[in-house]
Amino acid sequence: MELRSLRYFVYIAEARSFSQAAVHLRIAQPALSRQVSKMEAELGVQLFVRTGRRLELTDAGRRLLVRAHSLLRQASATVEEVRTYGSGLSGTIAVGVSPATCEAVAPVLLRECAARYPQMKLRFVEGFSSLVLDQLLNQELNLCILHNPSEHKALDITPLEPESMYLVGPPKDSEGLPPVDEETQLEGLPIILPRAPHGLRFALEQSRLGRQLNVALEVDGLITTKALIEAGGGYTILPYSAIFRQVRAGQLTAQRLQNIEIAWRMCLVSHVETQATRSVQVLAEIVKNGIRKMVDSSQTFSTES
Structure with a gap:
């Protein structure tokens, strides 16, 4: 099967119309129909059925559409990749x-x-x-x-x-955040975390801190979490990469976790x-x-x- 035939098939499947695909491809509609008939004969399955004025994909057609997209992307990537070796x-x-x-x-x-x-x-x-x-x-x-x-x-x-992990809090008051190590008790802090089974939530619950975490609020979004912390709504635990800009700008404060391993x-x-x-x-x-x-x-x- 030629890549050109797959491209034709994709256009027809997405347009749900031989005539619209023919206009887009600048090919006569009968020629396009013959290409599909040739594909169906080669594969031994029907790819389309007519429902009124529209075409609908059969189960085999839907499967081919998924594979066709993947194959065409690979072909395009291969061409670009080979060209890079000449320039x-x-x-x-x-x-x-x-x-x-x-x-x-x-x-x-x-x-x-x-x-x-x-x-x-x-x-x-x-x-x-x-x-x-x-x-x-x-x-x-x-x-x-x-x-x-x-x-x-x-x-x-x-x-x-591996990155360092930090206890993250609102813009610093006169006391700031306490040092955090294996002896630190966090039960009194309202913690903001995503819902389970989020990977960070799982990693924290499996760490030494797991039993200490007082999850006061569940938020499935990092921007919202940081905004709530900045507004004084609680604390969280995040890696350096997720907070360094806000801490340097004075929007958040943070304290590195010492001797506490978190698999994140x-x-x-x-x-x-x-x-x-x-x-x-x-x-x-x-x-x-x-x-x-x-x-x-x-x-x-x-x-x-």
Whole structure:
């Protein structure tokens, strides 16, 4: 089966009309109909049924549409990847980030790519990990940077430098936040956390702090959580990458957790079919170096300023 036939099929399936697809493709409608008939004969299944003036996909047609999108994306990515070996890196690379990683990762990627690979265009997609991972599995994204991503046979996961975790509170009063170590008691603090089974909630509950946490409010959103804390609505626990801008701006205060391990790790995630491409490798290296520098800078991160 030719890629051209798959492209025709996708246009027809999305338009639900031979005539509309023919206009878009600038192909005579009878010729387009013959292409579909040829595909159906080759596959031995019916791909469309007519319902009034519209076409509807059969079960086999719906399955082929999913696979066709994936195959066409792979073909396009392959062409772009091969071209890069004859010239500098170019094309559009789609990067998935979560609300907890975007502030640390996106500016670094944008700055480094603009300086080193000006022909490369970046497209960022921000969303909860499950949404971003679904897009990566469908190969709508090239690379993701997430905390504790779920394992999948189609994904390659590389842990990055471990970050420090912080107790985060409202803009500092005269007393500030107390030091936090294995002896600290947090039962009196109203804690804001996402609902279970969010990965951060699970990681905290499995740590030494688990039994001490007084979860006063559940919020499934990082921006809302930080806004509520800034307004004096409670406290939370987050990694350096999620709070450093707000702490430096005086919007939040934070105290590093000492000698308390929390299994919350930022990771690079790529699809096994695209992880070896040059563009993905280049971006992955930029992210690794950027996170390494960020972690180094966090060692001198001051919450007193």
